[in-house]
Each structure stands twice: as structure tokens, then as C-alpha cells.
Amino acid sequence: MKADHKNIIVTGGGNGVGRQLILELLIRGAAVIAVDKNQVALNETILISGNNSRLYTHAVDISNREEVAAFTAEAVSKYKNIDGLINCAGIIQPFINLDELDLAAIDRVMNVNFYGTLYMTKSFLPYLKKRPEAHLVNISSMGGFLPVPGQGIYGxxxxxxxxxxxxxxxxxxxxxxxxxxxxxxxxxxxIKVNSDIKGSKSVTEDKRAKKMMSPEQAAKQIIQAMEKNRFQVFIGKDCRIMNVLYRLRPESAMKLIRKVMASNSH
Structure with missing residues (x-):
């Protein structure tokens, strides 16, 4: 589905990849309904967009079913047609093992990452199905197919x-x-800072961030995948390599990721 002249909802629009998805969609001619729990962060996205007249924002806690239902009714009433939904909002857990992770932290990660995506998808799907063409994009993670120690619940x-x-x-x-x-x-x-992980460094302070893919690059690849109607897309060289290795030799892939995580902790 081409983005041009479409109404597309993006969650997690206050920062990171979600913000860049919004900016990329605006460049491609879409009207974007940006969702985030933090209205201040959404206001920053508005400013970065140059106060684009095709950008609309809504402060919504996607982990709250009642808020999602109310937002759905408001969005359908206000924007009439909903052509696309990109579920990008997500948080990580503290980098500790499962037996050390408290249940409140477990609930928080599951409620935002899974239930938030589920609530948004289920709530808007009936309206997507009414359109001549529509697209649903859900953001999983490399951790969704490759077990990462210290991020078991996130995975x-x-x-x-x-x-x-x-x-x-x-x-x-x-x-x-x-x-x-x-x-x-x-x-x-x-994402570490936005997930309230203690001791987290921002990307401007973390030297390892320079070796990672930028949010701008990731957003472009995601929108390209949507416009080409791709089923799966693996973002980043690290993800593509680990996907192949995990399919061929899962135990070797898990040993490698353990070594990488251990080296990054020092």
C-alpha cells in the first residue's frame, strides 16, 4: 500500500523509530495520526515535522483497553477512513534474569508490547477491512525469534x-x-531511557550507538516494506545474520548472543 493520501496511525510517535516513521510517512504524502502516552513528546514530534498540517496527535495509553476504545471511536469519527496502522510502541525490561525480575515489571512489558499491540490491532481491524486497500504493520524484534539473556520477558x-x-x-x-x-x-x-531502565545512557552518551542502525534508516526500510506489501522484514545486518544462523544452528546463535551480551555488560 502506497502511503500517499492515506490516513495512517503510528503508535510510539513521541520518540525513536516511531517518530521517524511519522516523518517518513509525511514525506511520502500520508496524513499521520500519531499516538503516544506522552503528549509532551508528541509536541516535540510536531515541532520537528515543521508543524506539518497532516500530522495529528493523541495521548493514549495503549495498554489500557478503555483508552484504546475511546481513541478508536474518536479517530473514526474525526478522520473517517483509517487506511493503515503501524504498532511501533514498545519498552524493554531491566537487564536482569527472569528469577530476579519482579512481577510488576513483567506485567508492564507484556501490557505495552503485546497487549497494547493486540488492543490497537483488534480495535482498528474492522475499519481497516472496510477500505479498498489497507495495511497493518506490527513491530516485533530480533529478540522475538532469538532468545536474549536478561531480556526473556521482552523477547x-x-x-x-x-x-x-x-x-x-x-x-x-x-x-x-x-x-x-x-x-x-x-x-x-x-528505548532504555524511555523504559525507565536505571543507569541507562542516552544515544548521545553511548559509544555503542554509533555502530547501530539509525532510526531514520530503520523507518525508511519499514515504510518501504509496507509499500511493497512484504510479509516479513529483518532490519539491520545483525538481525539478518542472526536470523539465518538461528534457523540453521539455534544453539550456536544463542551462544553467540550470550557472548555479545556478556561483553557489552563490561
Whole structure:
């Protein structure tokens, strides 16, 4: 589905890849309905866009079913047609093992990453199905297919997004709605800071961020995948390599990621 002259909702629009998706969609001629829990962050996105008249913002907690339902009713009433939904909002967990992670942190990650994506998808799907063409894009993660030590719950939430989205691809095969699932590798965003991880450095302070893909590059690849109606897209060299290795030799891939994580902790 081409973005031009489409109404597309993007969650996580206050920062990182979500913000860059909005800017890329605006460049391509879409009207964008940006969603984020933080209205101040959304206001920053508006300023960065040059106060683009095709950008609309809504402060919504996607992990709250009632807020999602209210937003859906408001969006359909205000914008009439909803042609696309990109579920990008997500957080990570503290970098600790499962037995050390408290249940509140587990609930928070699952509620935002999986249930938030589920609520938005289920709420807007009936309206996407009414359009002559429409597209659903759900952002999973490299952690959704490759177990990462210290991020087991985050990975579980993204694996759930993967499985749900791939099932939707089959369920919607005979409709006008196309479905894409995205697996980003390392992207230089402030997801650690925005997830309230103690001791986290911003991308401007973290030297490792220079080796990662930029949010701008990731956003362009995601929108290109949508416009080409791709089913799966693996973002970043690290993700593409680990996808192949995990398919061929899963235990070797897991050993490698353990070594990488161990070296990054020092």
C-alpha cells in the first residue's frame, strides 16, 4: 500500500523509530495520526515535522483497553477512513534474569508490547477491512525469534507479537488488508531511557550507538516494506545474520548472543 493520501496511525510517535516513521510517512504524502502516552513528546514530534498540517496527535495509553476504545471511536469519527496502522510502541525490561525480575515489571512489558499491540490491532481491524486497500504493520524484534539473556520477558512479548501477526497474515489473506511483521536488530534509540531502565545512557552518551542502525534508516526500510506489501522484514545486518544462523544452528546463535551480551555488560 502506497502511503500517499492515506490516513495512517503510528503508535510510539513521541520518540525513536516511531517518530521517524511519522516523518517518513509525511514525506511520502500520508496524513499521520500519531499516538503516544506522552503528549509532551508528541509536541516535540510536531515541532520537528515543521508543524506539518497532516500530522495529528493523541495521548493514549495503549495498554489500557478503555483508552484504546475511546481513541478508536474518536479517530473514526474525526478522520473517517483509517487506511493503515503501524504498532511501533514498545519498552524493554531491566537487564536482569527472569528469577530476579519482579512481577510488576513483567506485567508492564507484556501490557505495552503485546497487549497494547493486540488492543490497537483488534480495535482498528474492522475499519481497516472496510477500505479498498489497507495495511497493518506490527513491530516485533530480533529478540522475538532469538532468545536474549536478561531480556526473556521482552523477547516473550515480541515473540507473541510475531505469532499473532503471522496468524493475521493468513487470516486476512482473502481481505483487502495486507500484513507485515518487522524484526529490528540494534537501532540507536533511547528505548532504555524511555523504559525507565536505571543507569541507562542516552544515544548521545553511548559509544555503542554509533555502530547501530539509525532510526531514520530503520523507518525508511519499514515504510518501504509496507509499500511493497512484504510479509516479513529483518532490519539491520545483525538481525539478518542472526536470523539465518538461528534457523540453521539455534544453539550456536544463542551462544553467540550470550557472548555479545556478556561483553557489552563490561
Amino acid at each position: 516473550a512479548s515480541k515473540a507473541a507479537v510475531k505469532a499473532m501477526t503471522e496468524a493475521l497474515h493468513s487470516e486476512l489473506a482473502n481481505t483487502t488488508v495486507k500484513v507485515t511483521v518487522v524484526f529490528p536488530g540494534g537501532v540507536a534509540t533511547d
